[in-house]
Amino acid sequence: MLRIDLRSDTVTQPTPEMREAMARARVGDDVFGEDPTVNELEALAASMLGKEAGLLVTSGTQGNLVSLMAHCNRGDEVIMGHDSHTYNYEQLGAAVLGGIGPRVVPNQPDGTMRLADIEAAIMPDNVHFGISRVVSLENTHNRCGGAYLTPEYTDAVADLAHAHGLKLHIDGARIFNAAVAQGVDVKALTRGADSVTFCLSKGLSAPVGSVVVGSASFIKRARRVRKVLGGGMRQAGVIAAAGIVALTQMVDRLAEDHAHARRLAQGLAALPGIEPEPVHTNIVYFRVRHPFYTAQTLQEALQKQGVGVLALGADRIRAVTHYGITAADIEDTLAILQGLLCK
Ligand SMILES: *Cc1c(COP(=O)(O)O)cnc(C)c1O
Numbered sequence: 001m002l003r004i005d006l007r008s009d010t011v012t013q014p015t016p017e018m019r020e021a022m023a024r025a026r027v028g029d030d031v032f033g034e035d036p037t038v039n040e041l042e043a044l045a046a047s048m049l050g051k052e053a054g055l056l057v058t059s060g061t062q063g064n065l066v067s068l069m070a071h072c073n074r075g076d077e078v079i080m081g082h083d084s085h086t087y088n089y090e091q092l093g094a095a096v097l098g099g100i101g102p103r104v105v106p107n108q109p110d111g112t113m114r115l116a117d118i119e120a121a122i123m124p125d126n127v128h129f130g131i132s133r134v135v136s137l138e139n140t141h142n143r144c145g146g147a148y149l150t151p152e153y154t155d156a157v158a159d160l161a162h163a164h165g166l167k168l169h170i171d172g173a174r175i176f177n178a179a180v181a182q183g184v185d186v187k188a189l190t191r192g193a194d195s196v197t198f199c200l201s202k203g204l205s206a207p208v209g210s211v212v213v214g215s216a217s218f219i220k221r222a223r224r225v226r227k228v229l230g231g232g233m234r235q236a237g238v239i240a241a242a243g244i245v246a247l248t249q250m251v252d253r254l255a256e257d258h259a260h261a262r263r264l265a266q267g268l269a270a271l272p273g274i275e276p277e278p279v280h281t282n283i284v285y286f287r288v289r290h291p292f293y294t295a296q297t298l299q300e301a302l303q304k305q306g307v308g309v310l311a312l313g314a315d316r317i318r319a320v321t322h323y324g325i326t327a328a329d330i331e332d333t334l335a336i337l338q339g340l341l342c343k
Helices: 016-024 036-049 060-071 093-098 115-121 151-163 175-182 216-228 237-249 254-269 295-304 327-341
Strands: 053-057 076-081 101-105 131-138 167-171 195-199 210-214 274-276 283-288 316-320
Touching (some): 016 237, 036 210, 036 237, 053 216, 053 237, 060 167, 060 195, 060 216, 101 115, 151 167, 254 274, 254 327
Parallel strands (some): 167 195
Antiparallel strands (some): 195 210
């Protein structure tokens, strides 16, 4: 059993308030548009992110897929980062199921793509080429150490995309982490976007679900796509009820997770053979350069002591802070690591 589970913020348990709200939720058939709790969540999410409408989906993966399929026709292209979740961890669903091609641009270490690289990836109107339809950003950026994109950068990408007739999609699985870390209203990070997906089920601690937001006409198309993908749920208000608690009670506390991540990285920097990467939000990556351990064997040694982390690559480990992790858990983790590494 993992006593301290830092593998991901997807392991969060629903709060007591969520379980209570789920038990009490008024529900109806959401495919008929008749689940009052789903409708409330969708409206709340849309208003918080400054959009006209929202759509509850089963997962972040489904949210990105629904969004790209609602924006694109077969043969269209989506410009995305080479380190993006959508390119690496979603089985290229938009290509498999939507006939949509990824056009990949390098991610910089801060999670951005250079504006010049994005512009160069927009295909001219020519019979040889696919049609560029969407630019997809990721905020915060998972593989780039949880780095956040700023309002200024996001606006610049939106302007560039729109000047060329493209849409901007944001994979905002952790966009509330990005907002809290910068002390800005999340609307500042979404105002230029034509669609945004965010996860209820990560740091916001709901058990299931993500929400897509955008214009009313976009969400109408997205609703059709969700149905053909098998994502039309019926009495989904039991899920949405937890999502409403997530949005009303769990956003501001993300600052605690960020503080815990900074403390973890600070402690890691003092340990022999461990090199933490810069920390921006709730994700801590560190290199293992120790005579006795690889990332894999250190992960296994930690697991034996009840601490979960994820080895990603030969010498890189990821630890993620979340609602289930206390300040004491961080100190315990550092003490356990000290014991292993200083033997
Ligand atoms: C977790 C994640 C997703 C997908 O979410 P699931 O709910 O696991 O499908 C999408 N994008 C990013 C950046 C993520 O971290």
